[in-house]
Amino acid sequence: MPKILIVGGGYAGFYTAWKLEKWLRHGEAEVTVVDPLPYMTYQPFLPEVAAGSIEPRHAVVAQRRHLKKTNILTAKVTNINHAQKKATILPAVGEPWEFNYDIVVVTAGAVSRTFPIPGVADEAIGLKTIEEAVAIRDRVLSNFDKAATLPAGPERARLLNFVVVGGGFAGIEVFAELRSFASALLKNYPEITFEEVEFHLIEAMGRIMPEVSEKTSHWVLKNLAERGALVHLDTQLTSAVNGKIELSTGETFESDLIIWTAGVMANPQIVRNTDLPIEERGRLVVRPDLRVGTDDEIVPDAWGAGDVSAVPDLSGGGVGGYCVPNAQHAVRQGKLMAKNIVAVLRNEDPKQYVHKNAGAVAGLGLGVGVFQSGKIAIKGFPAWLAHRAYHGLAMPTWERKIRVIVGWVTNFFLGRDIVSLIAVQTPRAAFEEFASRPKPPAAADTVKPVEALKKPAVKKVAKPAIEKESVAASK
Incomplete structure (x- = not known):
């Protein structure tokens, strides 16, 4: 059974795994998702989370709850050696190890792009x-x-x-x-x-x-x-x-x-540590059908989508001819990529990604x-x-949709919650402030030996003989 490794559990990675569970036949392939976070974040909700309009946990989707048939590894992929079809996995605890795969799907997303401005x-x-x-x-x-x-x-x-x-x-x-x-x-x-x-x-x-x-x-x-x-x-x-x-x-x-x-940029931890082709802006080179490669050459068994990939925009609306890095594209690319992976496994032709911006x-x-x-x-x-x-x-899954919408309705009647939980960033501070600690041992030179603290013994001294004689004479 071929092993499919999905690197990254964001929009594209989550939807790819979610749809593969739906479309793969039993025993047709084994799917593993590797991501350092155990959830997918619905990023369009982040401004409302920051403004207190959405409960933070409602803006994320737990991978283990909704990916029932997928192996979940909460870890980092630090290297992809596609020539040998091996990926280096770095867990939160323990030593790194190598994962052997047959098909790799790179959906590592993007990170904030900054400039060397002081401060x-x-x-x-x-x-x-x-x-x-x-x-x-x-x-x-x-x-x-x-x-x-x-x-x-x-x-x-x-x-x-x-x-x-x-x-x-x-x-x-x-x-x-x-x-x-x-x-x-x-x-x-x-x-x-x-x-x-x-x-x-x-x-x-x-x-x-x-x-x-x-x-x-x-x-x-x-x-x-x-x-x-x-x-x-x-x-x-x-x-x-x-x-x-x-x-x-x-x-x-x-x-x-x-x-x-x-601005954002493709996840550098992945694109700088792989033998897969990378274009001049630091993104994975991807064909319109989401296979890694160019029009002239395909890298077998390698796929890419989302913000980490330079996906050609066949609709003509992209910047520089490529899809812009947003949720609208990543979600749709993830769905199509799952279909295309299944099609290739069954010796069928994959379809090209074409999506005109809906607004x-x-x-x-x-x-x-x-x-x-x-x-x-x-x-x-x-x-x-x-x-x-x-x-x-x-928002993916009805469970999350209901939580978000119920939260909106609640806020409409009760208003936004204005409780700050900034103390969670230092959760042990209150405990440490009042916790009893062992007293430090006293310095050695200030401690008197036990023997020195005992009352000294009194010795009886015999009276001299001349003293006894003088006493008898007086009598």
Whole structure:
């Protein structure tokens, strides 16, 4: 029975394994997914998780719960040697070992792409994982708690200054969602005024959201301005050392929360440690049918999809001729790749991936959104409903759909939960503070021997004979 190794359990990897379970016959192949995380993250929900609109666990899908027929390895793949069909597996505990496979599927995804700007690596946080979204939410709430106890001044202003770098879809969504979140928090913090809370978005280009029309992007800018958010276009971040923001325009201010959303790149841990072909931008070379290789040459038994791969966009709408790295493509590529793998196993011809972008939809805070499909643009509340409807249905598995939708309904009646759990980042702090510890032994020179503490024995001394004689004479 051939062994299929899926490297990465994100969108493309999860959907490939999920559909292989459906379409493979019993005993036709053995499927193994290797990912350092035991869940798939639905990344379009990360801005809403950061803004407290979605419970964090509801935005992830447990692999072991929904991949019943797949072997799950919670570990890292550190090397793919396709010439020998071996992959090096590095578990969280223990020594690395080699996994022999017959077919490899590379869906390792992407990571945040940063630039060598002073302070960014030390101060900023990305928005690619559920852990980052939770940390952002807790930081906002914690900063409000701290600022409410401080008098007006530089430290209070630093806590209430929030910065997002990058004006693409992810950046605008988290920027707008957090602005909505912060405005809603003010009723619970009477010590803080609306004018004190500042949001800055820094974008190096002259416009935001290239996925929508320029007219729609202008409407978004106007809407953000009306809500008190500042967008710096044609502006670059030049330094963020110790939270001090320095812009290319000469403007400076301080911030305690810097969110980096200015681009992604293919997972370097995979593309730098494989003998599979890699193109100049560091992505896996993939054919339209999702097999690794070029039009002239196919790498047998190797497949790729998602953000780690340069998949040709046959619809003509891609950037540079390739599919853009987003969830819409990764999900559909994963489904088709599962079909194509089964087809090749049965000596049938695989199909090419062709998908015309269905449009772009973004949530900009409670009750506000934008939708763009061709020349059709919807703004405001109807677009926000479309955003929730689309992503609510796109969330994989009915179990997760129900959890997310029920959470939305609950928040509508009860409001967002504003409890910060930032202490979970140091869970043992309270225990350690009050835990009893053994007393250190005393120094050796300060301890007296036991014998020295005993009362000294009294010796009886015999009286001299001359003394006895003098006493008798006196009598």
